[in-house]
Amino acid sequence: xxxxxxxxxxxxxxxxxxxxxxxxxxxxxxxxxxxxxxxxxxxxxxxxxxxxxxxxxxxxxxxxxxxxxxxxxxxxxxxxxxxxxxxxxxxxxxxxxxxxxxxxxxxxxxxxxxxxxxxxxxxxxxxxxxxxxxxxxxxxxxxxxxxxxxxxxxxxxxxxxxxxxxxxxxxxxxxxxxxxxxxxxxxxxxxxxxxxxxxxxxxxxxxxxxxxxxxxxxxxxxxxxxxxxxxxxxxxxxxxxxxxxxxxxxxxxxxxxxxxxxxxxxxxxxxxxxxxxxxxxxxxxxxxxxx
Amino acid sequence: xxxxxxxxxxxxxxxxxxxxxxxxxxxxxxxxxxxxxxxxxxxxxxxxxxxxxxxxxxxxxxxxxxxxxxxxxxxxxxxxxxxxxxxxxxxxxxxxxxxxxxxxxxxxxxxxxxxxxxxxxxxxxxxxxxxxxxxxxxxxxxxxxxxxxxxxxxxxx
Numbered sequence: 001x002x003x004x005x006x007x008x009x010x011x012x013x014x015x016x017x018x019x020x021x022x023x024x025x026x027x028x029x030x031x032x033x034x035x036x037x038x039x040x041x042x043x044x045x046x047x048x049x050x051x052x053x054x055x056x057x058x059x060x061x062x063x064x065x066x067x068x069x070x071x072x073x074x075x076x077x078x079x080x081x082x083x084x085x086x087x088x089x090x091x092x093x094x095x096x097x098x099x100x101x102x103x104x105x106x107x108x109x110x111x112x113x114x115x116x117x118x119x120x121x122x123x124x125x126x127x128x129x130x131x132x133x134x135x136x137x138x139x140x141x142x143x144x145x146x147x148x149x150x151x152x153x154x155x156x157x158x159x160x161x162x163x164x165x166x167x168x169x170x171x172x173x174x175x176x177x178x179x180x181x182x183x184x185x186x187x188x189x190x191x192x193x194x195x196x197x198x199x200x201x202x203x204x205x206x207x208x209x210x211x212x213x214x215x216x217x218x219x220x221x222x223x224x225x226x227x228x229x230x231x232x233x234x235x236x237x238x239x240x241x242x243x244x245x246x247x248x249x250x251x252x253x254x255x256x257x258x259x260x261x262x263x264x265x266x267x268x269x270x271x272x273x274x275x276x277x278x279x280x281x282x283x284x285x286x287x288x289x290x291x
Numbered sequence: 292x293x294x295x296x297x298x299x300x301x302x303x304x305x306x307x308x309x310x311x312x313x314x315x316x317x318x319x320x321x322x323x324x325x326x327x328x329x330x331x332x333x334x335x336x337x338x339x340x341x342x343x344x345x346x347x348x349x350x351x352x353x354x355x356x357x358x359x360x361x362x363x364x365x366x367x368x369x370x371x372x373x374x375x376x377x378x379x380x381x382x383x384x385x386x387x388x389x390x391x392x393x394x395x396x397x398x399x400x401x402x403x404x405x406x407x408x409x410x411x412x413x414x415x416x417x418x419x420x421x422x423x424x425x426x427x428x429x430x431x432x433x434x435x436x437x438x439x440x441x442x443x444x445x446x447x448x
Contacts (some may be wrong), residue, residue, distance in 0.1 A: 002421050008292060008309035008355050031356075038351040042312075051309070053355060104422025106336065109345045110352070184298060262331075263332045285324040 003041040008132065010053045017057050017167060022142045025164040031055070032076060032115030035107050051168075060114075060169060063087055064149075069175030075114025075168045079126075081132045082113060085172040093288075094133060094182035094200060098125040100174035102184075107226040114168045117153070120160045123194040123220040127154060129184070130171065131225040132200035137172035139163070154224035177213070180204040181289025183281040185217065187273050189264060195220055196265045197273035201281035203235065205289045211235045216248075216281075218274055228252035240286040240291055242279075251277035294358040298323065299367030306353045314338040316354035317364060325365035325395050329424070336423035339396040340364050346400045365395035368402070377443035378405055379438075387436030389427035397423050401437060409445040411437065 009024075011017040021028060029048035031037060040046040054060065060076035065086055073082075082088050083099040102108055102116070102125050116126040117137060117224075130137070130150035134289055137153050139146050139162055153160050162168060176182070186198025197220055204213040214232040217225050231252035238244050252274065259270035295304045298321070305320055312331070317340070318322045329335035331350045338349040339365035368376035375383060378401050388394045397420060404411070404419045411419070416437045417430070426435060 002312070002315075005308070005310050008353070010355070012356075012384055034351050034353075034356075035333060038312075038353075043349070044333050046438075051353075053356060100418075104336070105404075105419060106346045107333065109342075110347050190421075191418070205431055229425045251404050 001042050003038070004044055005048040005229070006048055006152045007050045007051060008223035010056050011099060012056050012058070014057055014059060014167075014169070016224065017052060017054060018140060018142045018165075020050070020052045021167055023131070024052070024167045028052050028164075031119075032118075033078065033111040034115075035103070035111040036115070036119045036121065050276060054167075065091070071175075071280070073113050073171045073173075073174045075112060075170060076169045077113045077118070079108035079111045079113065083108060083251065091148075093178065094184055095129050095173070098129050098180070098200070101125055101186055101192075101195070101198075105150065106108070117150070117171065118162060118168045119161060120154055120158050120224075121194075122157060122225065125184075125186070125195075125198070125219065128198065128200055128217050128219045128225040130173070131227060132202050132215055133173045133176075134174045134215075135174075137168060138252055139166040140169045141166045145169075147233055151225075151227065157223040176202070177204050179212070179289055181285040181287065185277050185281050187277060197221065197259070197270050197277055199274060199277045199281045201285040202288055203240075203282070203285045203289050205240075205286070209239055209290065211238055211240065211286075215254055216278060218252070218257050221259045221270065221274060223258075226257045228256035231256055235282075240282070243281040248282065249275040252278055272278075292355050292358075294355055296357045296359065298369045299363055305354075309355050311354045312350055313352040313354050313357055314342075316357075316395040317349060317358040317362075323366055323388035327392055327395055329396075332404060334424070335393070335396070336400065337393050337396040339399040339423065341399055341402060344403065346403065349408050350352060359443070363399070363402075365398055366424075368398060376402075378402065378440040381436045381443055382433070385432050385436035385439055387428070388415075388425075393423060395426045397425070401440065405437065405440050405444050409441055411441055413438075 027049035031053045060074040062074045089096045133149040184200045186195035188195040202215040214235040216228040216232045253271045261267040317326045327337040329337035333351045340349045
């Protein structure tokens with residue numbers, strides 16, 4: 001239960017961190033909040049040769065809004081700060097709603113936005129939220145930078161598109177279109193545990209109350225945050241009703257997610273939870289869209 | 292690697308291996324054994340300390356990461372050996388512990404919470420302590436202790 005030996009590098013600039021990533025590449029792991037990495041190192045499931053500590057790198061902890069309304073986040077912004085941030089509460093209520101579900105206060109004091117995204121646990125809340133909000137992720141290396149849609153970032157279980165020498169440095173969440181309501185709900189055995197199932201709903205309605213766009217994304221329902229595209233499309237052109245929510249929930253939970261059974265719940269039970277949670281989330285999201 | 296840090300307002304300098312967990316550094320290097328180690332995977336909360344004033348799991352940090360930072364452990368709560376911190380006193384009065392293994396983690400988690408909540412609801416308290424496991428008491432007395440502690444700290448009783 002003690003980590004294997006490693007070399008510790010503590011860069012004091014982003015350039016220094018990127019240079020260290022280039023130098024050590026595959027053998028290196030960036031250390032953000034450490035709330036997932038350190039446990040797996042304690043278990044020796046991860047034994048990186050070099051740990052590149054980002055906690056002393058200035059400039060990665062900002063939250064700012066650009067003129068088009070997009071909210072930008074440095075990758076090292078702590079989850080506890082997101083929880084308290086007025087810009088987040090005002091402009092991205094879905095993110096604000098999901099944050100208290102992430103583990104416990106002590107964990108959120110250290111855990112970071114970018115660290116959770118890069119860890120790519122399919123049961124985690126932040127990857128799901130970024131996919132649901134059409135978030136974009138900025139990756140940087142010594143040779144350049146690129147932006148990638150959150151949805152394309154996730155390739156498999158705990159696996160992302162990030163290169164060995166790249167760092168996740170920034171997250172951008174575009175503003176919600178007018179008439180949009182959001183909701184997040186999950187079911188965990190105890191508050192703060194990894195959820196058995198969870199869903200984020202983002203719906204947009206026009207002036208007459210007809211749905212013009214919808215997005216449903218599920219956690220712990222496959223190898224990556226699972227987007228139920230076809231089911232969400234069933235809502236478009238319809239007025240919200242109990243019947244259409246049920247049809248959508250059945251379609252999403254039966255056809256577009258792939259939960260695995262485990263010691264806590266069978267796959268069938270997770271599908272059942274996903275269905276029930278979808279109805280709840282849609283009801284709430286449409287109620288909020290109306291206001 | 293040489294590190295220098297402040298713990299309970301006292302400065303310590305040590306040469307440590309990078310892989311040394313902060314929890315083990317406190318206990319084995321400095322003899323500050325009030326910080327307990329339960330699970331070493333971030334679940335139980337027994338090793339909670341204040342890191343720059345905020346409760347964190349010391350088993351999920353390396354000692355080298357504490358270089359230049361300020362920590363408070365349970366040893367730093369009371370004014371002296373003869374005193375109890377108001378939260379400690381409240382745990383005493385409400386019988387908020389049995390074996391006491393989890394208690395340091397609860398206390399350190401609660402220091403900023405009680406300071407920020409003069410009159411916390413039971414739901415707020417249970418959310419605040421959700422990351423600390425107690426296998427003896429079942430939390431009811433701990434919740435009562437927090438209510439008493441809030442009164443003590445904010446001068447209500």
